[in-house]
Amino acid sequence: xxxxxxxxxxxxxxxxxxxxxxxxxxxxxxxxxxxxxxxxxxxxxxxxxxxxxxxxxxxxxxxxxxxxxxxxxxxxxxxxxxxxxxxxxxxxxxxxxxxxxxxxxxxxxxxxxxxxxxxxxxxxxxxxxxxxxxxxxxxxxxxxxxxxxxxxxxxxxxxxxxxxxxxxxxxxxxxxxxxxxxxxxxxxxxxxxxxxxxxxxxxxxxxxxxxxxxxxxxxxxxxxxxxxxxxxxxxxxxxxxxxxxxxxxxxxxxxxxxxxxxxxxxxxxxxxxxxxxxxxxxxxxxxxxxxxxxxxxxxxxxxxxxxxxxxxxxxxxxxxxxxxxxxxxxxxxxxxxxxxxxxxxxxxxxxxxxxxxxxxxxxxxxxxxxxxxxxxxxxxxxxxxxxxxxxxxxxxxxxxxxxxxxxxxxxxxxxxxxxxxxxxxxxxxxxxxxxxxxxxxxxxxxxxxxxxxxxxxxxxxxxxxxxxxxxxxxxxxxxxxxxxxxxxxxxxxxxxxxxxxxxxxxxxxxxxxxxxx
Amino acid sequence: xxxxxxxxxxxxxxxxxxxxxxxxxxxxxxxxxxxxxxxxxxxxxxxxxxxxxxxxxxxxxxxxxxxxxxxxxxxxxxxxxxxxxxxxxxxxxxxxxxxxxxxxxxxxxxxxxxxxxxxxxxxxxxxxxxxxxxxxxxxxxxxxxxxxxxxxxxxxxxxxxxxxxxxxxxxxxxxxxxxxxxxxxxxxxxxxxxxxxxxxxxxxxxxxxxxxxxxxxxxxxxxxxxxxxxxxxxxxxxxxxxxxxxxxxxxxxxxxxxxxxxxxxxxxxxxxxxxxxxxxxxxxxxxxxxxxxxxxxxxxxx
Numbered sequence: 001x002x003x004x005x006x007x008x009x010x011x012x013x014x015x016x017x018x019x020x021x022x023x024x025x026x027x028x029x030x031x032x033x034x035x036x037x038x039x040x041x042x043x044x045x046x047x048x049x050x051x052x053x054x055x056x057x058x059x060x061x062x063x064x065x066x067x068x069x070x071x072x073x074x075x076x077x078x079x080x081x082x083x084x085x086x087x088x089x090x091x092x093x094x095x096x097x098x099x100x101x102x103x104x105x106x107x108x109x110x111x112x113x114x115x116x117x118x119x120x121x122x123x124x125x126x127x128x129x130x131x132x133x134x135x136x137x138x139x140x141x142x143x144x145x146x147x148x149x150x151x152x153x154x155x156x157x158x159x160x161x162x163x164x165x166x167x168x169x170x171x172x173x174x175x176x177x178x179x180x181x182x183x184x185x186x187x188x189x190x191x192x193x194x195x196x197x198x199x200x201x202x203x204x205x206x207x208x209x210x211x212x213x214x215x216x217x218x219x220x221x222x223x224x225x226x227x228x229x230x231x232x233x234x235x236x237x238x239x240x241x242x243x244x245x246x247x248x249x250x251x252x253x254x255x256x257x258x259x260x261x262x263x264x265x266x267x268x269x270x271x272x273x274x275x276x277x278x279x280x281x282x283x284x285x286x287x288x289x290x291x292x293x294x295x296x297x298x299x300x301x302x303x304x305x306x307x308x309x310x311x312x313x314x315x316x317x318x319x320x321x322x323x324x325x326x327x328x329x330x331x332x333x334x335x336x337x338x339x340x341x342x343x344x345x346x347x348x349x350x351x352x353x354x355x356x357x358x359x360x361x362x363x364x365x366x367x368x369x370x371x372x373x374x375x376x377x378x379x380x381x382x383x384x385x386x387x388x389x390x391x392x393x394x395x396x397x398x399x400x401x402x403x404x405x406x407x408x409x410x411x412x413x414x415x416x417x418x419x420x421x422x423x424x425x426x427x428x429x430x431x432x433x434x435x436x437x438x439x440x441x442x443x444x445x446x447x448x449x450x451x452x453x454x455x456x457x458x459x460x461x462x463x464x465x466x467x468x469x470x471x472x473x474x475x476x477x478x479x480x481x482x483x484x485x486x487x488x489x490x491x492x493x494x495x496x497x498x499x500x501x502x503x504x505x506x507x508x509x510x511x512x513x514x515x516x517x
Numbered sequence: 518x519x520x521x522x523x524x525x526x527x528x529x530x531x532x533x534x535x536x537x538x539x540x541x542x543x544x545x546x547x548x549x550x551x552x553x554x555x556x557x558x559x560x561x562x563x564x565x566x567x568x569x570x571x572x573x574x575x576x577x578x579x580x581x582x583x584x585x586x587x588x589x590x591x592x593x594x595x596x597x598x599x600x601x602x603x604x605x606x607x608x609x610x611x612x613x614x615x616x617x618x619x620x621x622x623x624x625x626x627x628x629x630x631x632x633x634x635x636x637x638x639x640x641x642x643x644x645x646x647x648x649x650x651x652x653x654x655x656x657x658x659x660x661x662x663x664x665x666x667x668x669x670x671x672x673x674x675x676x677x678x679x680x681x682x683x684x685x686x687x688x689x690x691x692x693x694x695x696x697x698x699x700x701x702x703x704x705x706x707x708x709x710x711x712x713x714x715x716x717x718x719x720x721x722x723x724x725x726x727x728x729x730x731x732x733x734x735x736x737x738x739x740x741x742x743x744x745x746x747x748x749x750x751x752x753x754x755x756x757x758x759x760x761x762x763x764x765x766x767x768x769x770x771x772x773x774x775x776x777x778x779x780x781x782x783x784x785x786x787x788x789x790x791x792x793x794x795x796x797x798x799x800x801x802x803x804x805x806x807x808x809x810x811x812x813x814x815x816x817x818x819x
Contacts, residue, residue, distance in 0.1 A: 271616035375598040376621035
């Protein structure tokens, strides 16, 4: 482990902006929720009403986890239900970025040849990620606790987030040993994360509550912040993290630098006749991502659609709940409201795919793989459009399949409702293109935009933020289908914005140096 | 047309760093042209400007009679390019990359491809991520050389190749040269390679052209090295104009002479009773070092 300390400092130096940024942004969020909750539900009666509405309905438990009570703290913990997934994702990506990506870029070789221990790089990455998660958890505890809710609950909430980060940092460490290359490791890690989310969702919404105990995301909720904190869950998480790190070290000791435990196979000695255009190349490079996204979202769609059925049955059985719910939704629109909310989730996810597919342009450029293609008869616009085809048509395909799967499980056609999200998805693709064209070095800011829209859509509307602020998100202007009324004007506006941004991005791409100097 | 490539006073700055600072380059059609310079001299930037990947801030460039920036897609089917740092798509095999790049360029000679794969001892079935640097280089070389194009642009093509493969590369380029209808621009800092392959060379330093011409022409600018055994060593030898680096042991002298002073120096040596004489023209290395050794260090991006 010699050299771990200096490598740790290297990791912190490289992440000196990114790490504080996510810690602070994600720490401010719960504090914001807290004051919004206090404003929206000022007295015990309002909160009790909220509790009655949500605690018994499986639909919302899928998204946010169990609602343990009607205190301000309980509502806060429930509102933060998605945070463990985000923290887990960040921790996972951090570890892969500082292990496998380093190895792929050949920089690991550079440090590996100096006086550092064999596992120092792995140790430094895991320590950095876990340390950041701990700092984040403590900040949440202090920040939330300072606003007049019990400190014990505040810290259980914060450390619950940290715990999810720790376990997924270790998952990232294992994934980084298993596959060829960083993208494979990221894919495997995110797969585990999705599985953990689904297990938690299934456990919380159905009768098989033990399923949630199989999921590190579930553990964060089982800390029971503000509801009789179960501190021993932390021990569970620490030992799971420890075991996974030991596994990662053992795996890493068995493989060579750059190699994988899962072996690589030999491929074709020549290209198929069809591999002859930029579009065919883009298909080869993008199809894996598209299929994984489609598979994951279709699975989630089946789950959400299936749970919707469950809700319908619950409502039939429980006349009182049904009355409350339908008063809230107006008419018989509660089921529709649930489905429309689900579609917003899918729209945001499809936008994530669109951003990833668009940023592939930048990845190809930065990786030096755009240069040989552009030195052939392929023009810049043709090259860019080949990848953008996947951002635009790929996201349409993704939404169609997801709508189909949700509708299949629910028992009605939801494809149009899913496709209604498309204009907002395209806006993100257009904005990403603009960033790639204009400020290629900061193209990753597209993820920041998506994160902001996600915050506005999922949290802002629930907490009744100002309409003008909410309107920044393109998802706010979409028809809420099923149930809502579809109008053409906002769709035209969104498509026009997407087009203008996209064309602007392409024009900038045509004018600039590749690779950018 | 007589000139495949012309560049006239190219300038290009990346922020505060001047990568090109008035660079000139002329490559005649049908020749193998060496493009020499140390790391960071501006070779890669020049090539990127010629490929229309980057736009020069100033100066003019033509490529195969067209403008490299505006006519890029019309010009590119007529050339093939091997970048200095070859990166391949991790999930495509070497063979697929060769075929793909060939097709995107407008066609590939299947027989020539097979022959080159054989000669470069390349396994085309491996995935891009599993190739070593040298093997990635070979993939790009085969893809370029198997295309029937007018102009080949190589940016430090043999970095990463083993000596055996360097030799294969030399043979292949010599064959191309002997065909006579292909133009090759070979950027390199391996002098023996340039000396063996190139008709003309351009030497650049800190984004400027410092020397350009045939190797013979350049040699005239350098110093000739002389080793001689004499009956007696004349005392005034060191004082003669144009004599440098004189050393002697016993009756043996070693010196280098500027080209114009050679006649005079030889007369002096002959008078001193020549018993043995070895003279050697300046190597490219000496020419090259002449421009760099005593100059102030410069920091410029490639």
